[in-house]
Amino acid sequence: MVRVLVTGMSGAGKSTLLEELARRGRLTVDTDYDGWELPGAVWDEARMSELLDRHGDVVVSGTVENQGRFYGRFEHVVLLSAPVGVLVERAATRTNNPYGHSAEQRAEIRQYVVDVEPLLRRGATVELDGRLPVGELADAIEKLR
DSSP states (O other): OOOEEEEOOTTSSHHHHHHHHHHTTOOEEETTSTTOEETTTEEOHHHHHHHHHHOSSOEEEOOOTTGGGGGGGOSEEEEEEOOHHHHHHHHHHOSSOOTTOSHHHHHHHHHHHHHTHHHHHHHOSEEEETTSOHHHHHHHHHTOO
Protein backbone atom coordinates (compact mmCIF):
# COMPACT_ATOMS: atom_id res chain seq x y z
CA MET A 1 0.00 0.00 0.00
CA VAL A 2 0.86 3.64 -0.30
CA ARG A 3 -0.48 6.91 1.05
CA VAL A 4 -4.00 7.34 -0.31
CA LEU A 5 -6.51 10.14 0.21
CA VAL A 6 -10.15 9.15 -0.29
CA THR A 7 -12.31 12.21 -0.88
CA GLY A 8 -15.81 12.90 -2.09
CA MET A 9 -19.16 14.29 -1.18
CA SER A 10 -21.02 13.49 2.00
CA GLY A 11 -22.78 10.15 1.54
CA ALA A 12 -20.32 8.80 -1.04
CA GLY A 13 -19.21 6.00 1.30
CA LYS A 14 -15.82 7.24 2.50
CA SER A 15 -16.30 6.21 6.13
CA THR A 16 -17.72 2.82 5.19
CA LEU A 17 -14.76 2.20 2.89
CA LEU A 18 -12.28 3.15 5.61
CA GLU A 19 -14.01 0.86 8.08
CA GLU A 20 -13.55 -2.04 5.64
CA LEU A 21 -9.89 -1.18 5.05
CA ALA A 22 -9.29 -0.97 8.82
CA ARG A 23 -11.01 -4.33 9.25
CA ARG A 24 -8.48 -5.70 6.74
CA GLY A 25 -5.65 -4.39 8.89
CA ARG A 26 -4.85 -1.15 7.04
CA LEU A 27 -3.95 2.02 8.91
CA THR A 28 -6.79 4.46 8.28
CA VAL A 29 -7.68 7.96 9.43
CA ASP A 30 -11.19 9.33 8.93
CA THR A 31 -10.71 13.07 9.38
CA ASP A 32 -14.42 13.61 10.10
CA TYR A 33 -13.65 12.40 13.63
CA ASP A 34 -11.15 12.89 16.45
CA GLY A 35 -10.38 16.56 15.94
CA TRP A 36 -8.67 16.44 12.54
CA GLU A 37 -10.83 19.28 11.26
CA LEU A 38 -10.48 22.79 12.63
CA PRO A 39 -13.16 25.48 12.46
CA GLY A 40 -13.70 26.57 8.88
CA ALA A 41 -13.68 23.01 7.49
CA VAL A 42 -9.89 22.74 7.25
CA TRP A 43 -7.47 20.10 8.43
CA ASP A 44 -5.08 20.72 11.28
CA GLU A 45 -2.10 21.04 8.94
CA ALA A 46 0.57 20.35 11.55
CA ARG A 47 -1.21 17.18 12.65
CA MET A 48 -1.72 15.99 9.06
CA SER A 49 1.93 16.70 8.21
CA GLU A 50 3.04 14.70 11.23
CA LEU A 51 0.82 11.76 10.24
CA LEU A 52 2.17 11.71 6.70
CA ASP A 53 5.76 12.10 7.94
CA ARG A 54 5.37 9.04 10.19
CA HIS A 55 3.42 6.72 7.89
CA GLY A 56 4.15 5.75 4.32
CA ASP A 57 1.23 3.33 4.30
CA VAL A 58 -2.00 5.06 5.34
CA VAL A 59 -5.45 5.70 3.91
CA VAL A 60 -6.93 9.05 4.90
CA SER A 61 -10.45 10.21 4.13
CA GLY A 62 -11.96 13.64 4.16
CA THR A 63 -13.15 16.57 2.15
CA VAL A 64 -11.91 19.93 3.40
CA GLU A 65 -10.89 23.26 1.92
CA ASN A 66 -7.14 22.83 2.45
CA GLN A 67 -6.75 19.21 1.35
CA GLY A 68 -5.13 20.27 -1.93
CA ARG A 69 -2.13 21.50 0.05
CA PHE A 70 -1.41 17.81 0.79
CA TYR A 71 -2.04 16.23 -2.61
CA GLY A 72 1.71 16.01 -3.27
CA ARG A 73 2.11 13.90 -0.11
CA PHE A 74 -0.28 11.20 -1.37
CA GLU A 75 0.53 8.73 -4.13
CA HIS A 76 -3.18 8.64 -4.99
CA VAL A 77 -6.14 10.94 -4.47
CA VAL A 78 -9.27 8.84 -4.93
CA LEU A 79 -12.57 10.54 -5.63
CA LEU A 80 -15.43 8.39 -4.40
CA SER A 81 -18.52 9.54 -6.29
CA ALA A 82 -22.18 8.66 -6.67
CA PRO A 83 -25.25 10.28 -8.22
CA VAL A 84 -26.65 13.15 -6.17
CA GLY A 85 -29.84 11.22 -5.34
CA VAL A 86 -27.78 8.41 -3.81
CA LEU A 87 -25.68 10.88 -1.80
CA VAL A 88 -28.71 12.67 -0.41
CA GLU A 89 -30.53 9.44 0.47
CA ARG A 90 -27.50 7.96 2.22
CA ALA A 91 -26.79 11.15 4.17
CA ALA A 92 -30.43 11.45 5.23
CA THR A 93 -30.66 7.89 6.55
CA ARG A 94 -27.22 7.12 7.98
CA THR A 95 -26.78 6.62 11.69
CA ASN A 96 -23.01 7.18 12.07
CA ASN A 97 -23.02 10.89 11.16
CA PRO A 98 -25.82 13.45 11.67
CA TYR A 99 -24.84 15.63 8.71
CA GLY A 100 -27.45 15.39 5.99
CA HIS A 101 -30.45 14.78 8.22
CA SER A 102 -31.92 18.27 7.74
CA ALA A 103 -33.42 19.63 4.53
CA GLU A 104 -30.91 22.50 4.62
CA GLN A 105 -27.96 20.09 4.80
CA ARG A 106 -29.35 17.99 1.95
CA ALA A 107 -29.62 21.18 -0.12
CA GLU A 108 -25.96 21.90 0.72
CA ILE A 109 -24.96 18.44 -0.49
CA ARG A 110 -26.76 19.07 -3.80
CA GLN A 111 -24.97 22.40 -4.20
CA TYR A 112 -21.58 20.91 -3.25
CA VAL A 113 -21.98 18.36 -6.05
CA VAL A 114 -22.23 21.29 -8.45
CA ASP A 115 -19.57 23.54 -6.90
CA VAL A 116 -17.05 21.29 -5.13
CA GLU A 117 -17.10 17.87 -6.79
CA PRO A 118 -15.67 19.19 -10.10
CA LEU A 119 -12.71 20.61 -8.15
CA LEU A 120 -12.18 17.26 -6.44
CA ARG A 121 -12.39 15.49 -9.79
CA ARG A 122 -9.64 17.71 -11.22
CA GLY A 123 -7.32 16.84 -8.34
CA ALA A 124 -8.08 13.12 -8.29
CA THR A 125 -5.80 10.46 -9.73
CA VAL A 126 -8.54 7.80 -9.56
CA GLU A 127 -12.34 7.95 -9.46
CA LEU A 128 -14.37 5.09 -8.03
CA ASP A 129 -18.13 4.57 -8.07
CA GLY A 130 -19.35 4.69 -4.47
CA ARG A 131 -22.31 2.47 -5.40
CA LEU A 132 -20.00 -0.53 -5.81
CA PRO A 133 -19.91 -3.08 -2.98
CA VAL A 134 -17.53 -1.94 -0.25
CA GLY A 135 -15.39 -5.05 -0.70
CA GLU A 136 -14.78 -4.18 -4.36
CA LEU A 137 -13.89 -0.60 -3.43
CA ALA A 138 -11.45 -1.81 -0.77
CA ASP A 139 -9.89 -4.23 -3.27
CA ALA A 140 -9.39 -1.34 -5.71
CA ILE A 141 -7.70 0.79 -3.03
CA GLU A 142 -5.45 -2.09 -1.99
CA LYS A 143 -4.31 -2.55 -5.60
CA LEU A 144 -3.05 1.04 -5.87
CA ARG A 145 0.72 1.35 -6.03
